[in-house]
Amino acid sequence: MGQASGQRVLLANAEGTLWNGSAVVVLTGGEGSRDAAALPGRLNWRLRPGWQRASPEGALGPAMVIHLEHSCCLRRPLRAVAQREHGGTVLRIDELDWQGPVALLRGWGTPWNTLGFEGGLRLKGRDIQWKPRQPGDVAFVGNIVLDAESVSSRISTVRPLGSYRMVLDSREREGLQLALSTREGAALQLSGQGQIVGGQLRFEGSARAAPERREALGNVLNLIGNRNGPVALRILR
Template structure:
């Protein structure tokens, strides 16, 4: 063994330490912006983290939600969403993050992702009613106001398939096109079942009754339901009912959508 080989053999352990140390430092210093595009891509643009600060391990961002496919109609939530990322699961190819939104989310949630899919633990969050305008007509015309809360079960995604339940509760809703305030309180339940989902609309209380059922899928989307007015609000709600659908009976219109 010549002189240079002996020197190289003696220095090799130190080189390995230097490489590992540099890699660890780079890993620790990964900026928060590194993770934000992952959420946009995984959610199809519905969940976006903007104005990130901090690092991959402990950072924060503003949460921007888009209800429909038009991301230009996304809604910024007040406050910041903060996260902590576990270090050791990364060595098994898993990203595990604990997230909490400071003003709208009462309890933290866990995001667990691998190359095969991801799971978001159950949780709830309060969102502005303006988020519903992103769904397009008739929501953008109605300009609904009220308290909106999203609640979901463990939500699992594998490629384009999703499994879980999302419940949207709109309490004491009102609209700029109606003088009746409030119109009522409503619940929408979306059940994701792989390539397709079902949607059920029901009324909790109020003079405007909304009910319906639909199917959301890649090939076709359809919804059928009814809207009706309480007798004592018949005249006041006539204009709103005409805006929602076609007359199908006394104080009742049909709600239909197909794509």
């Protein structure tokens, strides 16, 4: 998991075996980072070989069935199937329903640790797949919705800042599309569009404060805005 996530998601204090085990999930800022945040409780896994259909009309084939449970964050047990297909391994997830505190993002380092966000996160998706596209390149297929509810920041007296939604959507032979939006009535308004094509991320977004909140949100706007590179954010005043 560490290698696949660029050392940003790690399994620590693992116990048991490959077939039945558990570990603590830790979020970090990547290789060399000193920032880290551990999810409460332990992630439990169970692996079983079996036979599955690659598609409803496909033939049965050997597969590895993975069951995950995490009392803190998985609202229901997660079932995934790994199966060889077209020269590579395809990973399928029937349903994903995860929740956790926004504070976990502090483990990813700057600017999350400085902003000190609080609130709730919920990640939902159905019929999600990771498919090999070419050596060293894996394509995501499916739709995932990430909701951040009643978000606040320790550097701002405005509470809450608002609630936000990020939608990740991808179809066969297309790049991953990202769309950020703000729920109505938020003091801090965020929006943006982006995509990942060929493993390269490009996201352009904007942040603005409601007129009566501009002065109070000055510190937050300065920290999240004016960034370049693959993630470009603009402050609208």
